[in-house]
Amino acid sequence: MFNVDxxxxxxxxxxxxAIMIGGAVLMISLEKVVHMVISxxxxxxxxxxxxxxxxxxxxxxxxxxxxxxxxxxxxxxxIMMTKHSGESExxxxxxxxxxxxxxxxxxxxxxxxxxxxxxxxxAAAAPAEDNTMAIGELLFSGYIVPFELLSVLLTVAFIGAIxxxxxxxx
Amino acid sequence: xxxxxxxxxxxxxxxxxxxxxxxxxxxxxxxxTYAIYYERKVIGWMQLRVGPNRxxxxxxxxxxxxxxxxxxxxxxxxxxxxRLLFVIAPALAFIPAFSVLAVIPYTxxxxxxxxxxxxxxxxxxxxxxxxxxxxxxxxxxxxxxxxGGMRSAAQMISYEVPLVISVTGVILLSGSxxxxxxxxxxxxxxxWNWNLFPQIIGFVVFIIAAVSELNRTPFDLPEAESELxxxxxxxxxxxxxxxxxxxxxxxxxxxxxxxxxxxxxGWHAPxxxxxxxxxILWFLLKFAFVVFSLFWIRASxxxxxxxxxxxxxxxxxxxxxxLNVFLTALYLELFVK
Numbered sequence: 001m002f003n004v005d006x007x008x009x010x011x012x013x014x015x016x017x018a019i020m021i022g023g024a025v026l027m028i029s030l031e032k033v034v035h036m037v038i039s040x041x042x043x044x045x046x047x048x049x050x051x052x053x054x055x056x057x058x059x060x061x062x063x064x065x066x067x068x069x070x071x072x073x074x075x076x077x078x079i080m081m082t083k084h085s086g087e088s089e090x091x092x093x094x095x096x097x098x099x100x101x102x103x104x105x106x107x108x109x110x111x112x113x114x115x116x117x118x119x120x121x122x123a124a125a126a127p128a129e130d131n132t133m134a135i136g137e138l139l140f141s142g143y144i145v146p147f148e149l150l151s152v153l154l155t156v157a158f159i160g161a162i163x164x165x166x167x168x169x170x
Numbered sequence: 171x172x173x174x175x176x177x178x179x180x181x182x183x184x185x186x187x188x189x190x191x192x193x194x195x196x197x198x199x200x201x202x203t204y205a206i207y208y209e210r211k212v213i214g215w216m217q218l219r220v221g222p223n224r225x226x227x228x229x230x231x232x233x234x235x236x237x238x239x240x241x242x243x244x245x246x247x248x249x250x251x252x253r254l255l256f257v258i259a260p261a262l263a264f265i266p267a268f269s270v271l272a273v274i275p276y277t278x279x280x281x282x283x284x285x286x287x288x289x290x291x292x293x294x295x296x297x298x299x300x301x302x303x304x305x306x307x308x309x310x311x312x313x314x315x316x317x318g319g320m321r322s323a324a325q326m327i328s329y330e331v332p333l334v335i336s337v338t339g340v341i342l343l344s345g346s347x348x349x350x351x352x353x354x355x356x357x358x359x360x361x362w363n364w365n366l367f368p369q370i371i372g373f374v375v376f377i378i379a380a381v382s383e384l385n386r387t388p389f390d391l392p393e394a395e396s397e398l399x400x401x402x403x404x405x406x407x408x409x410x411x412x413x414x415x416x417x418x419x420x421x422x423x424x425x426x427x428x429x430x431x432x433x434x435x436g437w438h439a440p441x442x443x444x445x446x447x448x449x450i451l452w453f454l455l456k457f458a459f460v461v462f463s464l465f466w467i468r469a470s471x472x473x474x475x476x477x478x479x480x481x482x483x484x485x486x487x488x489x490x491x492x493l494n495v496f497l498t499a500l501y502l503e504l505f506v507k
Contacts, residue, residue: 057287061294069297073323076304132287
């Protein structure tokens with residue numbers, strides 16, 4: 001089970017995993033909303049690191065740019081304007097025990113499934129030499145229709161936002 | 171990614187990586203120290219003053235003395251502040267500033283990380299600093315700090331869009347996001363092969379957006395002394411304040427180096443017969459010129475008004491940057507293919 005070499009990748013994997021899990025746990029357990037957003041930003045950053053380890057640099061840094069940067073700032077903007085102090089919910093022991101049992105059995109299920117699955121050899125999907133170029137070529141040849149549809153969707157959302165803001169101002 | 175990821179990590183490798191990072195940090199700190207001195211001198215001369223001239227010969231130790239003062243100052247945290255975030259924010263602002271420097275290539279041989287999405291890495295990480303500034307402003311629990319933080323976030327987000335779109339033209343021309351390939355694509359012997367001339371529109375948009383990203387005059391609204399006391403770092407003092415300032419000047423270094431790499435041909439000489447001068451000197455000359463220009467702009471322009479700021483970003487820079495992308499693509503399609 002522990003027949004692994006201690007490589008840089010191995011250490012980096014555990015560092016990122018620790019950041020992500022720590023961030024996720026803190027996100028749930030912290031009380032102030034701004035603190036929660038920060039822990040979520042840590043999860044996003046850890047996920048970016050994981051993508052780098054998977055040789056998907058483009059996705060990794062887009063993840064950092066969009067989620068850890070833009071989305072977190074957007075959330076903070078929204079939250080700052082609302083309440084400042086934390087608010088504690090009433091403790092419900094039975095409810096929490098049931099949730100713990102459910103979470104643990106879900107973990108057991110996943111763990112069992114992952115351990116028993118026979119993964120095909122990873123070498124079958126060798127990463128491209130320049131995977132940013134590969135993504136670009138795929139996006140603008142094979143997936144051009146979904147790409148264009150998404151652009152239309154974003155434009156509609158953009159115009160909608162402007163229209164709503166205009167109506168509010170008047 | 172680097173080959174060391176796949177190899178067993180030896181203590182020797184880890185130590186080598188660590189020592190390189192420390193050495194580079196010291197170089198950057200040296201740059202920041204003398205950039206501040208130089209900025210004060212340049213602005214002094216432009217305003218017919220002398221500038222710092224008391225501490226050390228020609229005032230050379232003035233910044234050292236200032237930093238020493240900041241380090242020995244009492245460390246104050248306001249009682250109503252959010253302690254944890256107040257403490258984290260300065261470090262969170264500085265770490266991305268230092269990390270983005272990893273992808274800058276200085277010469278053909280001298281570079282730290284050969285990342286195939288180098289430019290994207292730069293843009294992505296510099297966004298984290300915005301987060302830190304907003305947090306610092308919010309955690310201080312002070313209305314001026316919060317106002318400064320909000321202004322800063324709004325400004326940095328608005329200007330990041332034209333900044334990224336203005337470099338798209340450069341990416342189109344060189345066909346790569348790798349900063350080393352971008353410099354290599356500008357190699358034609360003469361200075362008109364640099365991206366500066368084919369991408370002059372992109373360059374102008376880039377410089378304006380970059381000055382704004384740096385929160386420097388004429389776009390220094392987040393810390394406008396006369397209207398916001400000091401902006402997002404009004405409650406900070408001592409070494410935490412020093413960290414914010416450090417992050418700001420490290421970004422000056424980063425933007426100057428990035429401008430050199432993207433538009434000024436990196437380590438390439440301006441003419442073929444000047445090739446005898448080593449590439450690192452050309453890089454440093456161009457770099458120093460960009461840094462000087464930033465100080466020059468600061469000494470020459472008044473501050474933009476807050477309501478003009480956003481319309482400049484969204485209504486002028488963004489369409490111009492988009493137009494530049496369109497023109498570049500059209501040129502490539504009609505004349506290159």
